[in-house]
Amino acid sequence: SAVISQKPSRDICQRGTSLTIQCQVDSQVTMMFWYRQQPGQSLTLIATANQGSEATYESGFVIDKFPISRPNLTFSTLTVSNMSPEDSSIYLCSVGWGAGEQYFGPGTRLTVT
Amino acid sequence: GQQLNQSPQSMFIQEGEDVSMNCTSSSIFNTWLWYKQEPGEGPVLLIALYKAGELTSNGRLTAQFGITRKDSFLNISASIPSDVGIYFCAGLGGTSYGKLTFGQGTILTVHP
Numbered sequence: 001s002a003v004i005s006q007k008p009s010r011d012i013c014q015r016g017t018s019l020t021i022q023c024q025v026d027s028q029v030t031m032m033f034w035y036r037q038q039p040g041q042s043l044t045l046i047a048t049a050n051q052g053s054e055a056t057y058e059s060g061f062v063i064d065k066f067p068i069s070r071p072n073l074t075f076s077t078l079t080v081s082n083m084s085p086e087d088s089s090i091y092l093c094s095v096g097w098g099a100g101e102q103y104f105g106p107g108t109r110l111t112v113t
Numbered sequence: 114g115q116q117l118n119q120s121p122q123s124m125f126i127q128e129g130e131d132v133s134m135n136c137t138s139s140s141i142f143n144t145w146l147w148y149k150q151e152p153g154e155g156p157v158l159l160i161a162l163y164k165a166g167e168l169t170s171n172g173r174l175t176a177q178f179g180i181t182r183k184d185s186f187l188n189i190s191a192s193i194p195s196d197v198g199i200y201f202c203a204g205l206g207g208t209s210y211g212k213l214t215f216g217q218g219t220i221l222t223v224h225p
Contacts, residue, residue, distance in 0.1 A: 001158075004155075033211070033213075041217075042215045042216065042217050042218050043156070043201070043215045044215075045213065048211065092156075094213075096211060100144055100161065100163070100205070101146065101161045102146070102203075102211075102213060104148075104156045104158075106155045107153075107154070107155045109153075
C-alpha cells in the first residue's frame with residue numbers, strides 16, 4: 001500500500017478563479033490518477049497523470065479545464081480552472097503499480113460560490 | 114463504455130445481521146476491487162480479487178470474483194455500527210489498463 005496526502009483538504013473558491021490540488025505519495029508509484037466525486041455520486045475518472053508527459057484525459061474532461069502535472073513518481077497536481085458552481089465536488093487522487101490495487105488519497109472538498 | 118451495476122443502492126439493517134451486495138457488468142473484468150468510503154474520507158480498499166471464482170476474506174468481509182468475470186459480490190457478517198459507510202465495487206478491464214470503473218455505491222446504515 002501507500003500513504004497518500006492531498007492539499008488542500010478543502011477550499012471555498014469564487015467563480016472564475018482556479019485552484020491547484022497537490023497529491024503526494026510516500027513511495028514511488030507507477031500510476032497516478034485523478035477522480036471527481038460529485039455530491040452523492042460515485043467516482044469518475046478525470047485523467048491518468050503520466051510522469052514526464054501530458055496526462056491522458058477521459059471523455060468529457062479537457063486539459064484546458066483540468067491541467068495536470070506529474071514531475072516525478074511521487075507527486076502530481078490537478079488544477080481546476082475558471083471554476084463554476086458545477087465544479088463543486090470532491091477531487092481524489094489514486095495510485096497504483098499496474099493492473100491491480102489502487103489506493104486513494106483523502107480527497108479535496110471544493111465548494112465554488 | 115464499461116458500466117457496473119451495483120445493488121442494492123442502500124441498506125438499513127440491525128446490528129448483528131449479515132449483509133450482501135453485488136456488482137454486475139456487461140463487460141469482462143480482470144480485477145475486482147471493493148472499497149469503503151466514510152464521510153469526509155477517501156475510499157479505502159477492502160478486498161482485491163484477481164481470478165475468476167476466487168473467494169477472499171478479510172475479517173468479517175468475504176468477496177468473490179464471479180466465474181463469468183462479469184460480476185462480484187461482497188458479504189459482511191455480523192454487522193457492527195462501524196460498518197456504516199458507502200461501499201463501492203470497482204473493476205479493471207483488459208482494454209483500459211489501470212483505469213477503474215466504479216459501481217454506483219451501496220449506502221449501509223447499521224442500527225444498534
